[in-house]
Amino acid sequence: MTVTTAVRERLADLYAAYASCLDDGRFGEWPEFFTEDAWYRVVPRENYDQGLPLSTLSLKGKAMLKDRIYGIESTIFHAPYYQRHILGPLQISAGADGVFDVRCNFLVVRTKRDMMAEIFSVGYYVDKVKVNETTTLFTTKICVFDNDLIPNSLIYPI
Amino acid sequence: MSAWDDTGTSRIPAWVYTDPLVYQRELERIFYGPHWSYVGLAIEVPDTGCFKRTAIGERSVIMIRNRKGEINVLENRCAHRAMRFCQERAGKVKSLVCPYHQWNYNYDGKLLGVPFRNGVKGNGGMPEDFQLEDHGLNKLKVAVRNGVVFACFDHDVEPLEDYLGPDILSSFDRTFDGRELVLHGYSRQRIPGNWKLMMENIKDPYHPGLLHTWFVTFGLWRADNESRLRMDAHFRHAAMISRRAEQVTANVDTMVTSFRQDMQLNEPLLLDIVHEDWWGNDTVCMTTVFPNVIFQQQVNSLSTRQIIPQGPDSFDFVWTHFGFADDDAEMTERRLRQANLFGPAGFVSADDGEVIEFSQEGFEQDQAFRTMCELDGTGVGQTEHMVTETLIRGMYQYWRKVMEL
Numbered sequence: 001m002t003v004t005t006a007v008r009e010r011l012a013d014l015y016a017a018y019a020s021c022l023d024d025g026r027f028g029e030w031p032e033f034f035t036e037d038a039w040y041r042v043v044p045r046e047n048y049d050q051g052l053p054l055s056t057l058s059l060k061g062k063a064m065l066k067d068r069i070y071g072i073e074s075t076i077f078h079a080p081y082y083q084r085h086i087l088g089p090l091q092i093s094a095g096a097d098g099v100f101d102v103r104c105n106f107l108v109v110r111t112k113r114d115m116m117a118e119i120f121s122v123g124y125y126v127d128k129v130k131v132n133e134t135t136t137l138f139t140t141k142i143c144v145f146d147n148d149l150i151p152n153s154l155i156y157p158i
Numbered sequence: 159m160s161a162w163d164d165t166g167t168s169r170i171p172a173w174v175y176t177d178p179l180v181y182q183r184e185l186e187r188i189f190y191g192p193h194w195s196y197v198g199l200a201i202e203v204p205d206t207g208c209f210k211r212t213a214i215g216e217r218s219v220i221m222i223r224n225r226k227g228e229i230n231v232l233e234n235r236c237a238h239r240a241m242r243f244c245q246e247r248a249g250k251v252k253s254l255v256c257p258y259h260q261w262n263y264n265y266d267g268k269l270l271g272v273p274f275r276n277g278v279k280g281n282g283g284m285p286e287d288f289q290l291e292d293h294g295l296n297k298l299k300v301a302v303r304n305g306v307v308f309a310c311f312d313h314d315v316e317p318l319e320d321y322l323g324p325d326i327l328s329s330f331d332r333t334f335d336g337r338e339l340v341l342h343g344y345s346r347q348r349i350p351g352n353w354k355l356m357m358e359n360i361k362d363p364y365h366p367g368l369l370h371t372w373f374v375t376f377g378l379w380r381a382d383n384e385s386r387l388r389m390d391a392h393f394r395h396a397a398m399i400s401r402r403a404e405q406v407t408a409n410v411d412t413m414v415t416s417f418r419q420d421m422q423l424n425e426p427l428l429l430d431i432v433h434e435d436w437w438g439n440d441t442v443c444m445t446t447v448f449p450n451v452i453f454q455q456q457v458n459s460l461s462t463r464q465i466i467p468q469g470p471d472s473f474d475f476v477w478t479h480f481g482f483a484d485d486d487a488e489m490t491e492r493r494l495r496q497a498n499l500f501g502p503a504g505f506v507s508a509d510d511g512e513v514i515e516f517s518q519e520g521f522e523q524d525q526a527f528r529t530m531c532e533l534d535g536t537g538v539g540q541t542e543h544m545v546t547e548t549l550i551r552g553m554y555q556y557w558r559k560v561m562e563l
Contacts, residue, residue: 042503046247047343053494054343054479056503060495063424070424075371075416077509079516149348149474152515153508 003092003100007131011090011102014129014136019085022157027073030157031065035130035137040065042143042158045123056145056154068157078155082111083120085158095128099139102127106143108158110151121145121158159183160525162563167554168536168547169528172521175352180563181470187560188449189215189467192315194301194308196451196464197221197231199478201305201339202248207265210248212476213466214309214450218242219298220254221307224265231309232267233296254295267295304334306462322447323390329397329445332436333455338483342494345477345501351514352521353449353465353473354553359510360444360452360463361396361549363387364533369513370506371416372499376429377406378457378506379442387541393552394448400544402431402441402457428499430492431457448553458489459496471518475511477501 014033021029034040042057059065072078088105095101103126110120123145130139143158159180160173174180189195195214198221202210209222211234218234234244236256243256253270254263262270269290277283298309301318308318319327349356359365366379373379385400409417423429431441437455445453452463460481466474477500481493500507521527534546538555541548557563 044344044346046346050343052341052343053490054345054497055494056345056501057498058494059498060427061425064428066424067428070421071372071505075418076505077369078512149346150502152347152349152502153511154503155508 003094007100008090008092010131010136011092011100011129015087015090015102015104019087023082023084025082025156027069027156030069031062033138034062034065034141035139036062038062038065038138039140039142040138040157041141042145042154044148045144045146046148048142048144056150072155076155078153079112081113081155083156083158084109084111084117088124098131100129100131102129106158118151119147120151121154122147159563162558166536167538167551167558168532169530170550170554172525172527174563175354175518175521176470176525178470180561181352181467183561183563185215185467188557190217190311191560192310192312193449194310194315194318194321194447195449196447196462197307197309199305199339199341199462199480200229200302200307201341201480202478203229205250207250207252208248209244209251209254211244211246212464214298214311215467217311218244219309220244221309222254222265229300229302229307230266231298231300231307232263233298235296236261237269237293237295238272261293263295267297269293269295304331304336305339306330306334322395323392325388326390326395326397326445326447329388329399329443330447330453332438332443333453333460335436340481340483340485340490342479342481342490342497345479347475347502347511348468348472349475349511349514350472351518352470353467354557355514355517356452356463356465356473356475356510357446357448357553358550359514360398360446361553362547363398363400363544363549364547365513366506367410367544368414368416369509371418371421372505374410374414374416375406375418375421377403380406380410381544382410383544385542385544387544387546387549389538389540389549389552392556393538393549394556395446396549396552397443397445398544398549399440399443401439427495430495432489432492434458446549446553448556454500456499457496458492459500460493461497461500471522475502 040059041055043055086107091103093101105124108121111117126142128140203223220232220234234242236243238261241258260273275284299313301308367374367381383400388397443455450465454461461477461479464476499505531547531550538552
């Protein structure tokens with residue numbers, strides 16, 4: 001299976017839509033970027049590089065993603081903030097069965113009320129994306145972040 | 159330095175959290191004084207030459223295993239020019255070498271040699287009375303109990319077991335009974351608040367059933383759960399031990415607005431709790447060991463949480479999650495899944511960092527402010543319920559004695 005221009009465009013659209021969904025704070029729509037049994041993982045590079053299994057967040061299945069959104073919107077008390085995702089070019093390689101491996105750098109800038117903007121998280125996505133005729137969905141999304149310390153807490157998805 | 163103008167500990171002045179002079183005295187008397195600090199788990203340095211860099215207070219230290227299999231804790235500071243020569247977080251080395259002038263130390267911190275000791279072509283060199291044994295790395299006193307490593311700058315510190323006292327020791331041994339541990343990984347966060355606020359957070363059984371919706375709704379931590387609070391004789395350490403309610407049907411009190419009668423998980427696996435024999439009847443045990451560590455068992459999730467202060471208004475909080483060597487794959491998966499509740503993004507932990515930040519902001523804005531920690535009175539003692547702030551008052555009784563404030 002080759003990475004056609006059409007697939008590249010589909011994937012570019014997916015990442016742009018994903019970023020703007022999060023940056024707009026439309027969290028209710030976020031699980032819709034994933035397949036039913038997808039795995040969403042946020043993991044420090046320290047753990048990822050050493051093969052340590054602990055994640056900052058590890059959500060398996062769309063149902064768990066929905067629970068996270070309920071958590072951030074209704075149960076976890078936190079200061080409000082804006083996110084801005086700056087994504088790098090997509091590095092795409094073809095896998096089997098219409099699933100593509102995609103790697104992409106991210107920079108997430110956080111702006112809290114009454115504060116200057118600050119770099120919140122920097123790293124890269126290690127993703128698997130299933131592309132079929134009508135949908136383009138993440139089956140795996142691993143957000144590996146370089147920043148050794150999380151500035152206090154991580155609430156919204158990245 | 160500021161003065162505490164009453165004899166109690168229920169009205170804590172704001173400067174306790176903000177004054178740089180108070181903080182300097184804390185570093186000297188508490189972190190560098192006769193108190194045991196957590197440095198890590200023995201499994202983090204499995205073989206000879208394996209090391210992990212961490213910190214006690216603001217001093218950088220290296221935990222390293224020697225040729226005899228013992229664990230040493232050495233200060234990360236070359237005896238020559240004070241360089242913090244170890245910059246990697248962890249690894250395996252043949253010896254410890256300061257790259258500046260290649261002073262070379264063994265795993266016990268002993269200086270093995272220095273270049274040009276005898277000069278070059280008759281020029282220079284160290285003085286005649288130079289002795290390698292006078293210039294080793296600063297070596298801390300170390301105690302290892304059932305795979306957990308503590309260290310202390312003061313070699314006259316009492317034995318770890320005496321330091322913990324029988325009640326806290328039994329909470330410690332409940333999790334760390336000598337079974338082989340397995341490292342799951344780390345989470346690190348920087349929380350812009352005074353380090354003591356994190357100790358207070360885990361000595362405060364009042365908040366979890368209020369702030370943390372999950373705890374109250376799913377019965378993990380509620381004011382009506384059976385529980386007991388234990389301290390050592392000096393009130394510096396504490397254990398909060400409790401039993402999860404099997405059936406959670408009603409709100410604990412109509413004032414508890416975080417209780418959600420109708421809250422259902424889309425994915426019940428997030429709270430797939432399986433009882434382990436070693437728990438006994440208790441489903442949670444949170445142990446604070448003064449000054450720098452919290453041992454967490456909350457259902458199937460296990461971690462150590464290390465406090466590394468960074469000035470009076472900030473600290474790093476390092477979570478080390480682990481399991482046991484005899485966990486099957488399913489239990490490991492369960493521990494990792496329940497880790498979603500904890501850490502910098504955790505359903506019941508992310509907001510602890512947030513409230514600490516906002517408390518610190520409140521302390522900064524008015525030095526004359528005093529807290530009001532008088533839930534269940536102003537006294538200090540072992541307690542058989544959660545509706546109390548006795549553990550916080552207890553810690554400050556000890557703190558005031560050590561700090562002479």
